[in-house]
Every structure is written in structure tokens, then in C-alpha cells.
Amino acid sequence: MQTVSELPAGITAAQLLAAVHPSPPPPPPPPPPTYIVNNPNAPGGCFNSGEGNTGCGNAGSGNVGDGNGNNNNQGDDNVGASNRGNGNTGNANTGNQNSGNENVGNENTGFGNVGNNNGGNFNSGNQNPGNNNTGLMNSGNDNVGNNNTGNYNIGNRNSGSINNSDDTESGHNSRDQDAGHFASTTLQLSGFFFLAASVLLLCSAYYSNHPGKILWKEKPQAAGGVIPPKEWFQSIDQDLAPWNSTGISYSQVENAYCGSGAGAFRMQIIGGQIYIVGEQESFQTRGHSVKMMLLHLQNTFGDMLPDVDVGAIATGDLPGDSVSPHGCPEIGPVFSFSKRPEDVKAVRWPDFGFYDWPEAHSIPWEFFTIAIAKAARAMPWQTRTSQLFMRAAGIGPTREALRDSQDELSKNPLWNVKIIDWGGNSPSFVTVLDHCKFRYLLHTAGNTYSGRLKYLPFCGSAIVMPHSPWTEFWYGMLEHGKNVYRTDAVNHREDAWIALDAAKALEKDDAMAQTIARGAHELAVNMLTTRNIELFMLELLKRYSQLMDFKVALHPDAESIEESLMGQNFMRPEQRTCPICHM
Numbered sequence: 001m002q003t004v005s006e007l008p009a010g011i012t013a014a015q016l017l018a019a020v021h022p023s024p025p026p027p028p029p030p031p032p033p034t035y036i037v038n039n040p041n042a043p044g045g046c047f048n049s050g051e052g053n054t055g056c057g058n059a060g061s062g063n064v065g066d067g068n069g070n071n072n073n074q075g076d077d078n079v080g081a082s083n084r085g086n087g088n089t090g091n092a093n094t095g096n097q098n099s100g101n102e103n104v105g106n107e108n109t110g111f112g113n114v115g116n117n118n119g120g121n122f123n124s125g126n127q128n129p130g131n132n133n134t135g136l137m138n139s140g141n142d143n144v145g146n147n148n149t150g151n152y153n154i155g156n157r158n159s160g161s162i163n164n165s166d167d168t169e170s171g172h173n174s175r176d177q178d179a180g181h182f183a184s185t186t187l188q189l190s191g192f193f194f195l196a197a198s199v200l201l202l203c204s205a206y207y208s209n210h211p212g213k214i215l216w217k218e219k220p221q222a223a224g225g226v227i228p229p230k231e232w233f234q235s236i237d238q239d240l241a242p243w244n245s246t247g248i249s250y251s252q253v254e255n256a257y258c259g260s261g262a263g264a265f266r267m268q269i270i271g272g273q274i275y276i277v278g279e280q281e282s283f284q285t286r287g288h289s290v291k292m293m294l295l296h297l298q299n300t301f302g303d304m305l306p307d308v309d310v311g312a313i314a315t316g317d318l319p320g321d322s323v324s325p326h327g328c329p330e331i332g333p334v335f336s337f338s339k340r341p342e343d344v345k346a347v348r349w350p351d352f353g354f355y356d357w358p359e360a361h362s363i364p365w366e367f368f369t370i371a372i373a374k375a376a377r378a379m380p381w382q383t384r385t386s387q388l389f390m391r392a393a394g395i396g397p398t399r400e401a402l403r404d405s406q407d408e409l410s411k412n413p414l415w416n417v418k419i420i421d422w423g424g425n426s427p428s429f430v431t432v433l434d435h436c437k438f439r440y441l442l443h444t445a446g447n448t449y450s451g452r453l454k455y456l457p458f459c460g461s462a463i464v465m466p467h468s469p470w471t472e473f474w475y476g477m478l479e480h481g482k483n484v485y486r487t488d489a490v491n492h493r494e495d496a497w498i499a500l501d502a503a504k505a506l507e508k509d510d511a512m513a514q515t516i517a518r519g520a521h522e523l524a525v526n527m528l529t530t531r532n533i534e535l536f537m538l539e540l541l542k543r544y545s546q547l548m549d550f551k552v553a554l555h556p557d558a559e560s561i562e563e564s565l566m567g568q569n570f571m572r573p574e575q576r577t578c579p580i581c582h583m
Contacts, residue, residue, distance in 0.1 A: 256311025
């Protein structure tokens with residue numbers, strides 16, 4: 001993992017730390033009651049008790065932004081609560097202070113961690129109401145064996161805060177229902193509402209001073225996304241190189257917009273607000289998914305986003321399909337999902353699948369990564385089928401070669417690759433989760449690139465990847481023998497045996513196969529995260545803005561991204577406020 005001093009030049013320490021570790025507001029004074037409030041209606045998902053609470057301060061708990069590491073949990077000492085009816089009459093549990101309760105493993109990385117953290121922190125006999133039982137008040141509850149098994153915290157969302165205690169009635173133990181218990185509860189309820197109001201005011205004041213910005217609450221750790229190494233951003237240097245000496249002019253941006261074709265749109269960012277300009281209808285839901293990624297980017301970074309004017313964001317397979325049908329000269333950069341070396345105007349940009357791909361029966365990316373990591377853990381290597389597996393549409397030279405050789409290749413028991421007609425053989429569809437049942441997965445390019453590759457590494461299977469000139473922005477992270485098994489190109493029928501030979505090599509050297517499989521899984525969970533995708537997009541936009549030689553002005557065809565998503569107002573090229581080929 002990199003330190004801040006080792007970050008790429010494009011991302012400053014101040015900006016990354018402001019996004020990943022925002023400074024907490026000053027802590028409020030300790031409240032009189034013992035309860036810690038977890039208000040699900042608080043703005044921005046405040047309180048998240050037990051995680052450091054970097055945005056809210058956890059008033060009264062003493063756990064202000066330090067990850068609960070050996071706190072004194074001030075305010076949770078039960079001083080004066082007496083816990084009458086629990087056998088602790090007048091004891092107040094002073095001096096207990098939960099020292100050492102570090103919530104072992106409670107990293108909330110977003111990949112499962114379903115309530116199984118809080119290692120060993122059972123609070124058995126401590127009668128510390130409010131400690132790790134946020135919102136349930138649990139006065140007089142022994143919490144014996146509670147262990148907070150219901151507090152899911154999936155993806156740091158704090159969904160539910162269920163605290164499935166061993167006691168059935170919201171953690172209250174029936175043996176404690178005496179007069180002393182109710183008296184203690186009544187006294188503390190008044191403090192409960194006072195604390196709730198105080199912390200709500202604190203969070204409201206904080207967010208009013210940070211408009212348009214949703215701050216990350218997760219720690220930058222494995223599975224939640226490590227701080228990306230410089231290799232994560234290497235495609236930016238490569239793709240923007242043609243404009244390093246000349247800069248990006250307004251006429252180049254205008255020509256890219258005026259000459260763009262099906263599925264493309266122009267994007268402007270001014271003062272942290274994203275605008276969509278002159279959108280043309282895209283194939284399936286690609287345009288919608290790209291705009292949802294942009295909306296998430298806006299909500300994450302707000303006014304940290306630079307002012308930019310990108311002439312065209314292409315949503316088609318070929319960058320040339322969305323650019324310059326009118327032969328406009330000197331077009332500027334065109335953001336595209338993939339490119340070949342000869343596509344010098346294309347700048348690689350995360351594809352739509354990093355948000356959602358419903359036509360492929362996928363689910364939104366952040367939920368998919370949780371689901372597939374769970375599926376992979378449920379399928380140990382020894383239980384997986386020793387076959388080379390793929391299901392794909394018959395487009396592109398590699399898949400055509402495999403289809404033409406199908407009869408011969410399928411005689412080998414290692415071979416489980418089928419090129420199918422999506423329309424005519426829909427029952428043959430195999431989910432990405434079911435791909436994890438196989439030790440070896442074959443990935444081939446489709447019409448251009450294939451968006452399926454980013455899903456496969458999560459399985460923890462060894463991926464066989466014939467060479468293709470088409471690359472996405474993150475392919476620089478792929479290394480032969482470490483996280484992928486590369487082969488020569490398969491472009492003709494006689495080349496098809498290359499893929500089968502790769503499967504034979506992996507079966508023969510199981511240690512190598514498992515090394516590649518583990519490396520692929522680590523790459524996926526550490527790097528292919530929503531946070532790192534957004535960091536890449538932010539860095540690309542920053543570098544792009546530094547090359548622009550003009551100031552962005554709102555285009556007459558522009559509408560806010562919110563309006564674009566809700567209204568879906570497509571424009572034909574002749575409807576645009578645009579001279580064809582701006583000179």
C-alpha cells in the first residue's frame with residue numbers, strides 16, 4: 001500500500017486525504033446519559049458508531065474519529081446510572097471504561113463482513129448500556145453473548161443496526177423488569193432525546209459548511225480499495241500525450257462535439273456541477289449508466305471537481321463510431337471505453353459496467369462485488385471443476401475461430417467453451433456467480449473489447465487471456481503469471497488450440513494456477529472498487545483540465561446531470577447549437 005508521500009503527481013495529498021479522511025468536527029461535551037445514538041435518519045448516514053465516525057464525532061461516546069482503539073469511551077462509564085435491578089446498585093461501573101475494546105476486524109470493507117467483527121467484545125457482565133448497542137438503549141441489559149450479530153455494516157452503510165441480542169425484546173432481559181429498571185430507563189430517556197438533538201444539530205452544522213459533498217466513511221484498506229499505485233493511472237499519461245505540447249483548444253472540443261455520432265454526448269463541469277450537452281441515444285442502457293457514474297462522482301467530490309469541457313464521451317464499442325462522421329478536422333480528446341494503439345484521439349475511461357449492466361443480468365457494481373466475493377468464498381479451489389469455461393456471443397475474430405473449432409476442441413474434457421446465440425439460446429445463459437465454479441476461465445475480446453473481464457477476477461479463478469489490441473484503462477495492472485495467463489492471439493481456426501494448450505499448462509502446474517487465481521482476486525478486491533474508479537476519473541479530469549487553454553462557459557445545449565437523468569432529452573445532430581466543423 002502506498003503512503004501519501006508516494007502518491008502519483010496527479011493526486012495531491014491534501015485532496016486525497018480530504019476525500020478519504022475528512023477532518024471531524026470538534027467533539028461536543030459528554031452528555032449525561034449512557035446511551036449512544038444511532039439515528040438512521042441523520043444526514044449523510046451519521047453516527048456509524050464503532051467505526052471511528054470521521055464525519056460526525058459520535059458526541060458523548062468519546063470515540064471521535066479514532067477507530068475505537070483503546071478509548072476510554074467517555075460517557076459510557078454508567079456513572080450515576082446505578083443500573084438498579086441489575087445487581088449493580090450504586091456501583092456505576094466506574095473505572096471499567098471498556099479499555100482495549102478495539103472492535104477487532106471491524107473494517108467494513110464493503111465485501112461481506114456481515115456482523116462478524118467486534119471480535120470478542122461481548123460486554124459480558126459489564127452492564128455498559130449503549131456500548132455497541134446503538135439506538136437500542138439496552139438499559140440494564142447484560143448483553144451476554146450479544147456480539148452485535150445483526151449489525152451488518154455492509155459497505156459501511158450501517159443498514160439496520162439490528163443488534164440481534166439473545167434477549168428477545170429489543171435486548172431487554174425480562175428478569176430486569178422491576179421498578180428500579182424502569183426508573184433508570186426513564187431518567188436516561190430524557191438524556192437520550194437531548195443527545196439525539198445535540199448530535200443532529202452538530203451534523204447539520206457540519207454538512208451546511210460542506211455543501212454538495214458526500215464524504216467517504218470507509219477506511220482506505222484492502223477490499224475497500226487500497227490507495228492506488230501509480231500504475232493505476234498510467235493510461236492517463238499515455239492517452240493525453242498527444243496534447244502535452246499543444247494543449248486542448250476550444251475549437252478541438254467543439255469539433256469533437258459537432259462531429260460526434262450515435263450514443264455520444266458532451267460533458268461540462270462548472271463549479272462542481274456536471275452538465276450533459278447534446279446527448280444522442282445510446283445502445284441499451286449504456287448512456288444512462290455512464291451518467292449515473294458521473295452523478296456519483298459529483299456527489300462524492302462536489303467542488304473538488306475541476307472545471308472541464310469534454311467534447312465527446314462515446315458509449316459505442318468503436319471510438320470511431322461516435323466521432324467525426326462529418327470529417328471535422330482537429331478534434332480533441334474523445335473519452336472511450338477502450339482503444340487500440342492507432343486510436344490516438346481516444347482517451348480511456350471506465351466503461352458503463354462499473355455502474356450497472358442490466359442487459360447482462362448484472363447488478364450495480366458495489367453490490368455485485370459483495371455478491372461475487374461471497375460466491376467465491378463458498379467455492380474452495382479443491383471443489384471447483386477442472387475445466388476451461390466461457391460463454392460468449394459469437395462476435396469478433398477470436399470467438400469466430402473458437403466457434404469454427406468447437407467440434408474438435410470439445411472432445412477434450414478440459415474444454416467447456418461455447419459460443420452461443422443470445423437470442424436463440426437464452427436458457428444457456430450462465431451467471432457470473434456460476435463462473436466461480438470453474439478453475440479456469442477463458443476471456444476473449446468481442447466486437448472490440450469485452451466488458452466481462454472486470455467481473456471474472458473476483459471469482460478467484462485462473463484467467464486465460466489471448467492477446468487483443470483492445471485495452472481498457474486498467475489493463476496495465478494485468479501481469480502474466482501473477483494475475484492472468486496470457487497467450488498469443490487467436491484470430492483463425494488453426495489458432496484455437498492455443499487456448500486449450502493454456503488450460504493444459506494450468507492443470508499440469510496447479511501451484512501456478514492457484515497463484516494466478518489468488519493474484520486475480522487480490523487485484524479485483526483491492527483495485528476494482530468504486531472508490532478507485534472515482535479516483536481514476538478525478539485524476540483524469542484534473543489532468544485534462546490542466547491541458548485546456550480556455551475557460552469553460554456553459555453551452556446553450558447543456559442541462560444539469562440531474563435533469564438529463566430524469567428527463568432523458570435526446571438531441572439529433574441537426575438540433576444541436578453547433579456549426580458543423582468549427583474552424
